[in-house]
Amino acid sequence: MKKTAKKNFFANLSYNTWLYNFVSARLAQGKDKAFSGIITRIAIASISIGLAILIVAFGVLEGFRNTIHDKIFSFVGHIQVTQFNSGNSYKEKPINTNTRLFKNYKNNLPNVETLHAFSMKPGIFKTSDEVMGVLLKGIGADYRQSKFTKNMVKGRFLKFPKGKASKELIISQKIAHKLHLKVNDSIYVYFVQDPPAIRKLHIVGIYESGMEEFDEKFVLSDIRLIQKLNRWADTLVGGYEVFINDFRRLDSVQKEVFEEMEYDMQMQTTPRKYEEIFDWLTLLNTNVKIFLWLILIVACFNMISIFLIMIMERINMIGVLKAIGATNSQIKSIFLMRGIRLIFRGMLIGNLVGLGICALQYYLHLIPLDPENYYMDTVPIDWNWGVILTLNLLIFALILVILIPATFISTVRPIKAIRFD
Numbered sequence: 061m062k063k064t065a066k067k068n069f070f071a072n073l074s075y076n077t078w079l080y081n082f083v084s085a086r087l088a089q090g091k092d093k094a095f096s097g098i099i100t101r102i103a104i105a106s107i108s109i110g111l112a113i114l115i116v117a118f119g120v121l122e123g124f125r126n127t128i129h130d131k132i133f134s135f136v137g138h139i140q141v142t143q144f145n146s147g148n149s150y151k152e153k154p155i156n157t158n159t160r161l162f163k164n165y166k167n168n169l170p171n172v173e174t175l176h177a178f179s180m181k182p183g184i185f186k187t188s189d190e191v192m193g194v195l196l197k198g199i200g201a202d203y204r205q206s207k208f209t210k211n212m213v214k215g216r217f218l219k220f221p222k223g224k225a226s227k228e229l230i231i232s233q234k235i236a237h238k239l240h241l242k243v244n245d246s247i248y249v250y251f252v253q254d255p256p257a258i259r260k261l262h263i264v265g266i267y268e269s270g271m272e273e274f275d276e277k278f279v280l281s282d283i284r285l286i287q288k289l290n291r292w293a294d295t296l297v298g299g300y301e302v303f304i305n306d307f308r309r310l311d312s313v314q315k316e317v318f319e320e321m322e323y324d325m326q327m328q329t330t331p332r333k334y335e336e337i338f339d340w341l342t343l344l345n346t347n348v349k350i351f352l353w354l355i356l357i358v359a360c361f362n363m364i365s366i367f368l369i370m371i372m373e374r375i376n377m378i379g380v381l382k383a384i385g386a387t388n389s390q391i392k393s394i395f396l397m398r399g400i401r402l403i404f405r406g407m408l409i410g411n412l413v414g415l416g417i418c419a420l421q422y423y424l425h426l427i428p429l430d431p432e433n434y435y436m437d438t439v440p441i442d443w444n445w446g447v448i449l450t451l452n453l454l455i456f457a458l459i460l461v462i463l464i465p466a467t468f469i470s471t472v473r474p475i476k477a478i479r480f481d
Contacts, residue, residue: 100402103366107406108413110355111455115414118447121348123440125341129307131269131435132337134207135197135278136330137175137301138310139317144326152180154296161320162300168320171313173305176202179286179298183279184250190239194231196249198283204303208267208280215243215265218280225284229261232275233268242266257289270431273334356454360461366402367395367465392463399462407455411448418443 141161143153157177160168165175179198184191201220209217218228229247236242243263251257261281269275287294304313314329321327331338371378381391420426422441431437 099366099369103362104402104406104409106359106362107403107455107458108409110359111407111410111451112414112417114352114355114451115411115448116417117348117351118444118451119414119418119441120439121344122442122444122447124344124434126442127436127440128271128337128341130207130210131271131274132330132334133303134204134211135269135274136333138304138307138330139302139314140299140328140330140333141302141317141321141325142299142328144324152290152298154290154292155299155325157295157297159322161317161322161325165302165320169313169316171305171309171316173303174202174204175300175302176200176204177283177297177299178301179283179290181251181286181289184252185235185239186248186250187239187241192235192239193277194235194249194279195277196229196279196281196286198281198286198298200283211267211269213266213268215263217265218282219264220282225288226282227259227261227285228264228282230265230267230280231263232278233266234272234275235279236263236266251289253289259285259289270435270437271337272432273337352451352454356458359455359458363399363403363458363461364465367399367462370398371395371465396459396462399459403456403459407452410455411452415448 141155143155145151145153157163162175162177165172169175177200181196181198183194183196185194199218205217212230213233215230218226218230220226229249231241239247241247241263243266245263246260247263249259249261251259265280267275267280283297284294286292286298287296290296302313302317304310310329310331314327318327378391418441421439422443425438427439429436429438
């Protein structure tokens, strides 16, 4: 008996679904001659255009965020740990690599991808007719070369020979242009210290990040060169750079790193160090979210309007259906099915248009940008399928607003509805 009842339930459900779908499809017939046909096309267009704009907006936003993050974190770690120093940040106090944080981070900090030593030292580039101040960043063989090589435009990365400090440099395109330098050139670098030091170094690579904060002054060199200039032992460095697996976990990882630090260490996060850049990204994110809610609100009003018009045009049909025994919920289901059809059509067109525009920009780079203002030469696109799925679900949730005008159906009386004109 239970199996028979269950079988009859699913059979009725399948039949009712088919019936609602059939009647809702009949509602669309003759739409070109009805005023609701024009409004229906406007509703579909508003959904498709709104979804396409949102897909493009979030694709560009994610592209901006990820591109700028990649550029920044190819130069500096998410967290910098240094010896406590209340004076000039360019004049480093050495920190030892024989610490618990440096040696045991793989075991104690699971969210840390890598941790390596670095040192900073100001210097002066001097050519036959130009002089320019730079900041040498000393790195070792454990540096994340794969991340930085995306910025390379000429030459190669540094080599780290065993047993001696490398005399190779990587400079920015901006520095090379100002001093008329190129790959394989040699340059004298002056270091202001006691006693003053001069080194003849060899340029093996040129990078370009598009970010003035780095391109104006940063030069990559072997950390052992700075250790030798500062008369440090090979266990003394300027600080540690911490790279984490997930930028969204920065706050929690920051606390974990703090617990592993010695009492005389200090810590600074990159978002705090380059606050103006990350504030700009936050502002972009806020603007896109406001844009999202505006589009959703407009789409909601459009859907409510179109269904009120559809219901008013089908008052006679509603009256006839009620007269032959149809319930309010059954009639609402018919219009609900019609709404699902419209939203699906709008979503299909919106996805095709939005993803098409993103693909054209991603592969062809049709829209350029000024690197001086935007840190990149073309509008970036990032394929975040989780965000795209979320946008589609939000648009599909518009089906809920159809229930608002659908409540009008329960107030319709069959006698008056059949006579309605």
